[in-house]
Amino acid sequence: MAKLSIEQLEKSFDGQHILENLSFKVDEGEFVSILGPSGSGKSTLFHLIGGLYTPDAGNIILDGKTINGKKGSISYMPQSHALLPWRTILENVMLGGEIAGKKDTKRAQEMIEKAGLTGYEHAYPSQLSGGMKQRVSFIRSLLSPQHLICLDEPFSALDEFTRLEMQHWLLSIWEKHKRSILFVTHNIEEALYLSDRIIILSNKPASVQKEIILPFSRPRQEDIMLTEQFLQYKRDIYRALKFMN
Template sequence: MKLEVKGLSFTYEQRPVIQGLHFSVQDGEFVSLIGPSGSGKSTLFYLLGGLYRPQAGEIHLNGRLINGERGHLAYMPQQPSLMPWRTIFDNVRLAQELTRRTDRVRLNQLLKEAGLAEVARRYPHELSGGMQQRVAFIRALASDHDLLCLDEPFGALDALTRTRMQKWLLSLLEQERRTILFITHSIEEAILLSDRILVLSPSPMKVAQEVAVPFARGQERDERRGTKEWIRLQRELEAMLLPT
């Protein structure tokens, strides 16, 4: 699933939020967006998902114009947003209910891969924050959309749980090859997970820099944390985010 954003512009209450934004995400690629708070990253996801319509520019999926159209991607917000009255299985099943079909074999397989099979009949309040985030991610995967937009999914977790979730996501993505656009404020997280990192300017948002991560994805990359090459890249990205 290839995503192309061409000359995208959006104004909210007479304030330009996004202006002349250009970027692309190739099929199966993991691209992270990092930038100042309030730069318009979440607004971009609303535009991609069809909740907002751009004042200018085009959004293409596999060459098809989708401006203002919904139902083309899976979205995972910062908070799990699980329905407390539904079991874990039924929360995950929600993604398929929206398309009026339920593939129980597929859902049970996803829950098993995420280590959630034993809690499928429990309710959200019975799970830890990390497990709730896993449920939310599996719900996004269950939609079977090839494009996933993840909006700081680990931002509210403590450091230890966040590290575990990052490793879990890396292992899961080896099995579930999807095209991912990922918002994060953590440079280390962006390096760990991404093929490319787009450094965004303050509002109105544009791509200020584009950086290819030079390390192979997977366990090998995790083992490179703290190396000279890793620290050098991290400092370069930090410098890009400093105001000029």
């Protein structure tokens, strides 16, 4: 059974058609990336799944239940880390559980250790580097009780080296704690390296332009990025995106 299915979603804002007949699925434990030009409504899609807005038509179904306009059903990691500056790292990662009324200090401590942030439990976010803040933000979404994690271009503000390191780190953590992930990005390599499946959105109004199932095995090795197969996929996607404009 699909973890999340989006069925014929429609959304307009101020007469601007943003999503049109958008349908796709995310399976249990699957890593799906959504790739699209900037301003193609990726963030709107997340806000709809997160229940901030209700769709004009169509359904968002999570674990067989319609969650249109229902908040608190997914775990979300925004583009900026969105950590609370007055909370320590430990207090920050427990925020998701705290909102749902389930605080688990022991597990939080374990995850901080696994994420390579030992010793920073009682530091404040301002004392951490950009990459470390994103790690904390990701751990926070992993520790939240919801099973589907939505990541909205989490590494777009990082420099290239940190970005590569973070992608690698993300996979190593995720491969141990299989969760369904919906990952929005505009970086083709990032999508190819991380995902099981890539969904390419068209320009506004956004609908599914193309879907690509990736054959790369897990655990992913970094050197697949240099293989001919990887580059071939990259060319295909590049052309598909270029073709739209």
